[in-house]
Amino acid sequence: MAVSAASLLSARAHIQNMSEAKFLEPHWGYVPRSKPCTNDAGSCEYLDIVYHSHDLGILYSGIFWASVGAILLLWAIGRQVLHSQPSGVRLPVQTGEGSTSQVGTLERLQRTILSFARRHLLPDAARPIFGRTTRTQVLTLVVLTGYLTVWTFVGIVYKKWITPVKASPGVYNTRTSLGPWSDRIGILAYALTPLSVMLSSRESILSLVTGLPYQSFNFLHRWLGYIIFAQSSLHTIGWCVVEMRLYQPQPTVAIEWIKQLYMIWGVVAMFILLLLVVLSTPWGIRLTGYEFFRKAHYVLAMLYIGACWGHWAQLSPFLLTSLIVWFVDRGVRLARTALLHYNYLPSGHMGFRSATANITFFPDPINGDAVRLDFDHPHDAWNIGQHFYLCFPESSIWQSHPFTPLSLPVIGTGHQRHSYIFRAKKGETKRIAELSARRALKTLADETAPLSDAKLSVVLNGPYGENIARDLAPEANVLCIAGGTGITYVLPVLLSLAAQPHSRDRQVSLVWVVRQKQDIDWVGPELAVLKSWVKTSGLTIRIFVTRAAQGATTQESESGLNPKDMEEKEMKTKEITASSSDSALSVHGLSKSELSLDHVHNRPHLDEVVSSFVEQNVRGRTDVFASGPGEMISQLRSIVAKHNEPSRVWRGEERGDVRLTCDDRLEW
Known part of the structure; x- marks a missing residue:
C-alpha cells in the first residue's frame, strides 16, 4: 500500500507520512489523504x-x-412565457389622439419593466x-x-x-x-x-x-x-x-x-x-x-x-x-458549411460547390474601395438581421469574415439571393478588393464581355445572429439609422416592411450617413424599391453626405506618386466607377438621377432625429435599428435610454417605449 500511495502522490510532495498510512481516504480533485495522521x-x-x-x-x-444551469433553464422558460399571449384583465390604453387599444395588465407591466431597464442599463458604462x-x-x-x-x-x-x-x-x-x-x-x-x-x-x-x-x-x-x-x-x-x-x-x-x-x-x-x-x-x-x-x-x-x-x-x-x-x-x-454547399456539380453529380458571386467594384482611393457581391445559392431562408461568415478561397481558405446580407430572405423558395457590401480596410478585405479591381479592369478591357462577367468564388458559413424583426409589432414605428456599410443591417427591415400591408398610422424612416455622394450607388436597386414605397406609405429617406466630392489627385500627390501614375490611376478609377455604378443601376432599369433624395453635407444630430421621430408618432412604440461606428452606437444608446419613460408606459402612453436593436461590428 505504501508503494501505491507513493505513486499516487508523486505529482505533489506533501507532509503526510505515507509509509505509516493504514488506508487512503479519496478526495475528488485532490491527492488521497493518508489515515491515520501520524x-x-x-x-x-x-x-x-x-x-x-x-x-x-x-x-x-x-x-x-x-x-448557471438554473439561470439558463429559467431564461428558456421565461422566453416561452414572454413570447406567448399575456393573460390578465384587458385595460384601455391611450395610444394617440382619440385612439385607444386594449393591452393586458401583464403585458403593460412587462413593457414598463423593460422600459425601466433600458433607461438605466442601456447606456455605455465606464x-x-x-x-x-x-x-x-x-x-x-x-x-x-x-x-x-x-x-x-x-x-x-x-x-x-x-x-x-x-x-x-x-x-x-x-x-x-x-x-x-x-x-x-x-x-x-x-x-x-x-x-x-x-x-x-x-x-x-x-x-x-x-x-x-x-x-x-x-x-x-x-x-x-x-x-x-x-x-x-x-x-x-x-x-x-x-x-x-x-x-x-x-x-x-x-x-x-x-x-x-x-x-x-x-x-x-x-x-x-x-x-x-x-x-x-x-x-x-x-x-x-x-x-x-x-x-x-x-x-x-x-x-x-x-x-x-x-x-x-x-x-x-x-x-x-x-x-x-x-x-x-x-x-x-x-x-454546416459542408451541408450548405453540398449541391449539384456541373457534371451532374453531387458534391461540394462554392457560390459564384458577381462583383460590382466601387473605387475610392481616399476612404477605401467598396465591393458589392451578388449571387444566388440554394438553401433555406435566414432571419432578418442574421449574418454569414464568408470565405474567399481564391484569396485564403484560412480566413472568413462576418457580413450581413442586405438582400431580403424569401421563405418557401429553394434559392436565396445574397447581396453584400463591404469596404476594404486592410488584411483580407483589402486583398479581396484588389482582386475585384483587377477582375473589373480585365472585364472592362474586354469590350465583348459584360461587366457582370467579373466573378468571385465564395464559401458560406451560417447564418448566425438573432431575428431582429421577430418582435416587431404591426403598429410599431420604425427608425433605421445607418453609417456607411451599416446600411446592410437595416435595409432588410425596410424591404420587409415594404412587402407588407401598410399600416395607416405607422411611421417609417431611414437615416443613412455616407462619406461621399457616389456611395449611394452601393444599394441603388434597393433604394429604388424603397423610393417607390415612399409614394404609398409614410416612409421618409434622408441621406447625409459628410464629405464634399473630391478627387484623389491631392491625396495621391501627397503619397509621392508621379504625375503619370496619378493620371493613369485616376483614369482607371473613373472608368471602373462609371461602369460599375451604371451597371448596378441599369440592371434594374434605373438611373442615378431617379434617386433624388435628401443630400446634406454634414452629420445628423442623432438626438434631434430620434426626438422628432418619436414625437410625431400617432400611435405605437418606436423601434430603432442601427448599425455603424462605435461612436454612433454609443450616442444612440444614451439617446434611446433617455427617451424611455417607464411612468408613461405604465399609464399606457406608448411614446415612452423606445427600443434599440443595433449591430456595432462596422466602422463608419
Whole structure:
C-alpha cells in the first residue's frame, strides 16, 4: 500500500507520512489523504483544514455550475412565457389622439419593466475601462465577480500553525490559511474554463437557450479570461509565499518545490495565460493584427489547457469538458458549411460547390474601395438581421469574415439571393478588393464581355445572429439609422416592411450617413424599391453626405506618386466607377438621377432625429435599428435610454417605449 500511495502522490510532495498510512481516504480533485495522521498535532490539524477546504471548493464549483444551469433553464422558460399571449384583465390604453387599444395588465407591466431597464442599463458604462459596453453587460460581470468572490472566501478557516521540521531540529514551518485559500481559488479557475470556452463559441449552446447572438457573449468571455488570470496569479503568488518563505529551511524547500514536474507545468501554464491576456488587449490586437490574434488565441488556449492538465490532472474533467466544447463548435461549423454547399456539380453529380458571386467594384482611393457581391445559392431562408461568415478561397481558405446580407430572405423558395457590401480596410478585405479591381479592369478591357462577367468564388458559413424583426409589432414605428456599410443591417427591415400591408398610422424612416455622394450607388436597386414605397406609405429617406466630392489627385500627390501614375490611376478609377455604378443601376432599369433624395453635407444630430421621430408618432412604440461606428452606437444608446419613460408606459402612453436593436461590428 505504501508503494501505491507513493505513486499516487508523486505529482505533489506533501507532509503526510505515507509509509505509516493504514488506508487512503479519496478526495475528488485532490491527492488521497493518508489515515491515520501520524504527524504532529499542528500539522494534522492543518491537513484537516486543507482537505476540508478543498472539498468545499469542489462543492462550491458544483453549486456555481448548478446556478448557471438554473439561470439558463429559467431564461428558456421565461422566453416561452414572454413570447406567448399575456393573460390578465384587458385595460384601455391611450395610444394617440382619440385612439385607444386594449393591452393586458401583464403585458403593460412587462413593457414598463423593460422600459425601466433600458433607461438605466442601456447606456455605455465606464468606457475607459470596459470600452463601448452597455451597463447591462457590466452589471452581469459585477454580479458574476461578486458571486465568485463569495465562493473564494467562504468556508476557509483562518488560522496559523507553527510546526517543527523533523529533518531539521530547531527549525519550524509557518502554516497558514494562505495555502488552502490558494488551492480554492485555483479550483475556481479550473471550473471557469469550460464557461470561458462556451462564451467564445460561435455554435453557442448559450445562444440556443437565451436567444442572444453569440457575439453578445464576447464581453463576458474577455473579462472572464481576466478573472481566470487574476485567480491564477493569486494562486501562484500564494504558493510562492508559502513554499519560498513560510516553509523552512530555505532555499532548500523552494528549490525542491520548483523542480517538480507539476510545478514546471504550472509555470508553463501561467506564462501561456499571460500571453493570452496580453495579446487579447485592444493595443495587443492592434499591434499584431486581428487575424494573428485570432489564430494565436486558438493555439495558445489549447496549449494552456494542456499545461493545466499537466499541472493538476486531478481536475482534468473541467479541462476535458472545455476541449469537448471547443471541438464540437469546430465540428458543427464544418458540418454546416459542408451541408450548405453540398449541391449539384456541373457534371451532374453531387458534391461540394462554392457560390459564384458577381462583383460590382466601387473605387475610392481616399476612404477605401467598396465591393458589392451578388449571387444566388440554394438553401433555406435566414432571419432578418442574421449574418454569414464568408470565405474567399481564391484569396485564403484560412480566413472568413462576418457580413450581413442586405438582400431580403424569401421563405418557401429553394434559392436565396445574397447581396453584400463591404469596404476594404486592410488584411483580407483589402486583398479581396484588389482582386475585384483587377477582375473589373480585365472585364472592362474586354469590350465583348459584360461587366457582370467579373466573378468571385465564395464559401458560406451560417447564418448566425438573432431575428431582429421577430418582435416587431404591426403598429410599431420604425427608425433605421445607418453609417456607411451599416446600411446592410437595416435595409432588410425596410424591404420587409415594404412587402407588407401598410399600416395607416405607422411611421417609417431611414437615416443613412455616407462619406461621399457616389456611395449611394452601393444599394441603388434597393433604394429604388424603397423610393417607390415612399409614394404609398409614410416612409421618409434622408441621406447625409459628410464629405464634399473630391478627387484623389491631392491625396495621391501627397503619397509621392508621379504625375503619370496619378493620371493613369485616376483614369482607371473613373472608368471602373462609371461602369460599375451604371451597371448596378441599369440592371434594374434605373438611373442615378431617379434617386433624388435628401443630400446634406454634414452629420445628423442623432438626438434631434430620434426626438422628432418619436414625437410625431400617432400611435405605437418606436423601434430603432442601427448599425455603424462605435461612436454612433454609443450616442444612440444614451439617446434611446433617455427617451424611455417607464411612468408613461405604465399609464399606457406608448411614446415612452423606445427600443434599440443595433449591430456595432462596422466602422463608419
